[in-house]
Amino acid sequence: AQKITQTQPGMFVQEKEAVTLDCTYDTSDPSYGLFWYKQPSSGEMIFLIYQGSYDQQNATEGRYSLNFQKARKSANLVISASQLGDSAMYFCAMREGPQTGANNLFFGTGTRLTVIP
Amino acid sequence: GAVVSQHPSRVICKSGTSVKIECRSLDFQATTMFWYRQFPKKSLMLMATSNEGSKATYEQGVEKDKFLINHASLTLSTLTVTSAHPEDSSFYICSARTNPGQGASPRNQPQHFGDGTRLSIL
Numbered sequence: 001a002q003k004i005t006q007t008q009p010g011m012f013v014q015e016k017e018a019v020t021l022d023c024t025y026d027t028s029d030p031s032y033g034l035f036w037y038k039q040p041s042s043g044e045m046i047f048l049i050y051q052g053s054y055d056q057q058n059a060t061e062g063r064y065s066l067n068f069q070k071a072r073k074s075a076n077l078v079i080s081a082s083q084l085g086d087s088a089m090y091f092c093a094m095r096e097g098p099q100t101g102a103n104n105l106f107f108g109t110g111t112r113l114t115v116i117p
Numbered sequence: 118g119a120v121v122s123q124h125p126s127r128v129i130c131k132s133g134t135s136v137k138i139e140c141r142s143l144d145f146q147a148t149t150m151f152w153y154r155q156f157p158k159k160s161l162m163l164m165a166t167s168n169e170g171s172k173a174t175y176e177q178g179v180e181k182d183k184f185l186i187n188h189a190s191l192t193l194s195t196l197t198v199t200s201a202h203p204e205d206s207s208f209y210i211c212s213a214r215t216n217p218g219q220g221a222s223p224r225n226q227p228q229h230f231g232d233g234t235r236l237s238i239l
Contacts, residue, residue, distance in 0.1 A: 037230075042232075043208055043210070043232065043233040043235065044230065044231075044232040044233060045161075045210065045212075045230035045233075047229075047230075091160065091161070104151050104163050104166055105151075105161075105163075105212075107160045107161045107162075108160060109159070109160045110158075110159075110160055112158075
């Protein structure tokens, strides 16, 4: 089974509007971390936001917030006040196990976000 | 600023040559480095995990004799694509992390990615 599922291959949003990018995950490990990365056309991976499985509150970083619903195993990314520069691929990723371990990240297939002027 | 430097950013070479890609952690000790491969419009696929001073652990389906990984120091890992062929053309990206006890991870991020290497084999 896929560990990370992103069901939206592409999304469009009007500039200045908010958009939600979906991500569901699958793990039986009680300790895990969830990440969102942005990948512009130039290719580099830009870290956006992190949510730990034991974090009580949803993570927020500026215009980015993570809607963490543990029971549903979802970790949707919300981008508020979209900007043209937000157009990129967005990847959801998960690390299984505690942060003290040297575990790799499992990536979803990504969502291509296009911000329309 | 960047905490992981990956070089070169782009390389074009003839079929049959070997290509070396370097991944350096700039201001922290990277006890573990990961190498990913990304096909166009696809996700990142983990190729191998390398720990400093030990042999890399390769994912299923990744030829270790084809993709040689060396992690000789705490700040440098290299991926060498040997006898490259057109099907090896891809975007390769490394990431580096430290473990608690080895020093604080920059910006509290567990992994830091290089900017990637776009490899084109003619």
